[in-house]
Amino acid sequence: MEAQKVDMFIMANGKFFESHYVGQIRDRLMQLDDSKWLVIQTLQFKDPTTILIVSLLAGSLGIDRFMIGDTGMGVGKLLTCGGFGIWAIIDWFMIMGATRDKNMQKLQLYL
Amino acid sequence: MNRGKLYLILISACITGYSWLAINFYNNAFIESNKLGGCLIKSITSIPCPSCGSTRAVLSFLKGDFSDSLFWNPIGIILIVIMVVTPIWILFDLVFKKSSLYNFYHHTELFLKRKWIVIISILLVLLNWIWNINKGL
Numbered sequence: 001m002e003a004q005k006v007d008m009f010i011m012a013n014g015k016f017f018e019s020h021y022v023g024q025i026r027d028r029l030m031q032l033d034d035s036k037w038l039v040i041q042t043l044q045f046k047d048p049t050t051i052l053i054v055s056l057l058a059g060s061l062g063i064d065r066f067m068i069g070d071t072g073m074g075v076g077k078l079l080t081c082g083g084f085g086i087w088a089i090i091d092w093f094m095i096m097g098a099t100r101d102k103n104m105q106k107l108q109l110y111l
Numbered sequence: 112m113n114r115g116k117l118y119l120i121l122i123s124a125c126i127t128g129y130s131w132l133a134i135n136f137y138n139n140a141f142i143e144s145n146k147l148g149g150c151l152i153k154s155i156t157s158i159p160c161p162s163c164g165s166t167r168a169v170l171s172f173l174k175g176d177f178s179d180s181l182f183w184n185p186i187g188i189i190l191i192v193i194m195v196v197t198p199i200w201i202l203f204d205l206v207f208k209k210s211s212l213y214n215f216y217h218h219t220e221l222f223l224k225r226k227w228i229v230i231i232s233i234l235l236v237l238l239n240w241i242w243n244i245n246k247g248l
Contacts, residue, residue: 060151060160071220076124078236079186079193081162083124084131084149 001032009040016045016103028111040110045103048096055095059088064095068102114213118204121197121212128194135166136173159248161240162186183248185239 006029014022029040046068055064062077082088091098131149152160168187171180180187200212222228 069224071223072216073120075223079162079165079190080124080128081150081152081160081165084127085151085154088151 001029001034001037003030005037006030013045016047016100017107018097018100018104021104025107025111032111036110040107043106043110045106046099048099051099052092052096055088055091059091059095060085064091065098068095068099070098070102114210117213117216118201122201125194125198128190131166132169132173136170159240159243159246161236161243163243164246164248165190182246184243 006026009029010022010026017025032040051064051067054067058064060077060082062074062082065071065074065077077083077087077091080087083090149166150160150163152158153163162184164184165187168180168183168185169191171177171183172187172191197212204210204212223232
């Protein structure tokens, strides 16, 4: 793919991924066929900041985990009052990383 | 998430659950049932969350009061099943070097993401929540 398109993608979506993956993503996108550009461009990623707000407000009910598609962990949080409150607090710090991981997994399906 | 990480999380969750049960069993949680800590929502807003009362439900179940257990919180029964089955299943997997629980976890996740299952479970949780608030847990 052209460097211009790839850089445009990185500029628009860089914040959705862990910073140490961005270089790797750029390399993989450069090698990618041009026909996949449309699909890659229309992918929707979850914003870590939005998920953090949800986690702060409704983390005890596991809604943050449900939103990023981690249903099993979400059920675990819901059934245990957010892991007796401890897991809910730990997730305030972990959820942004977890969201970026999930975004990476989503992108990797197309790379 | 890989198999090792999932099993580590499940084992630590089970250990925490059993220690929590033991603490509440020996402190006789029923006497001071309203002082039970451990729930962020209830400590901040004094409104019980959907799964408040499940410790009391599990303890009632252990004492053999099954109807009491259902009254406190039906989620307690689900937790008992999970807490009994998970350690045995993990032990089985580790001994025979399989990943059947890991596969089961993924299948359950996919099953729970179906639209009608999502709608039914949200409704059930909401009903349970309303019931919990009415019971004044």
